[in-house]
Amino acid sequence: MIICIVGPTGVGKSALALRLAKATHGEIINGDAFQIYDEMNIGTAKPSKDEMREIPHHLFSIVSINDSFSSFDYQLLARKKIAELEQKGVPIIIVGGTGMYLKSALFDFDLAPQEEKVDLSYYEKLDNHNLHLELEKLDPEEALKIHENNRKRVLRAIEIYLIRGEKKSSLIGKQEHRALYDVCFVGLELPRETLYNRIELRVEKMIESGLEEEVLTLSSKYGEDHKAFQAIGYKEFITGWHQNKKRDDIIQEIKNKSRAYARRQFTYFRNQFDVNWFSSVDEAYQFSLERLNKRQ
């Protein structure tokens, strides 16, 4: 039995996971795209060293900022870790806010093991509209689903076809769209206003804890051009410095982006997973505990 704790940023997922793990001698697997990276601690609200020492935490800080990481890598590592813990017979608690990572690991996503590079330069030169027309030729079904302005996704759908020789739509069509594990999704929610206040407070705490210094240190150590720095808090400081933005404006921007992110997470979890939602942490805790105990 796997308990997968989801919800928007700042609701208290990590704390719930920790509490559950302590009570059940369970172990925690990270389901967050940026807590994966080493050295990004303050901005990603990673659990503290003490907490990690107390309870086994997996898939935290395992990738260097230099490395590129994707949902394929996550799928591989997470599944491996799940198998290992199932073998060991401990309760598994996955916590994270990255819906797609969770979905790709837990559901029957078909991601090709190694992806060769294909030359997309012809496509990259096209404007949005013509690029979309190209996808329409290769994979009309997929073209219907992706808006032509969503260049990134249109390009990726074309790339999938070129690499795999099969349409993205047909690859997805072959899947059963069900979870591969006995997993129970537990969602934490709060009224918008309460959540937004918590998020703002959390950002302020991050600033006090030295987020700005962390960003400066890491970006000068590794350079600024890394996927990892797309993370909220890092991105805003890096681009803000270049644009000579005022510190307060940068902080405000981080708050805004965090709120918008929380909103998107709600949309994702509500509509992509079958989640048991709780606005009370205690109730979520009780519910999860019962689920875990039932299987042991």
Add this chain to the structure above:
RNA sequence: GGUUCCUUAGCCAAGUGGUAAGGCAACUGACUGCAACUCAGUGAGCGUCGGUUCAACUCCGUCAGGAACCU
């Protein structure tokens, strides 16, 4: 007390005598190798009252609120 100017969605803001750009925020949604990414959709009839006009948010006046300057 006088003169001039301003008043457009939650905020910022463009605009024309013929029925209102855009940005931010908010909300809804999409999401199968960048996902804390990327993308789509949704809102006002223009401070108030009255007048001119075929037609006013756009012209005239009234009142209210605000700004600047003068005394």
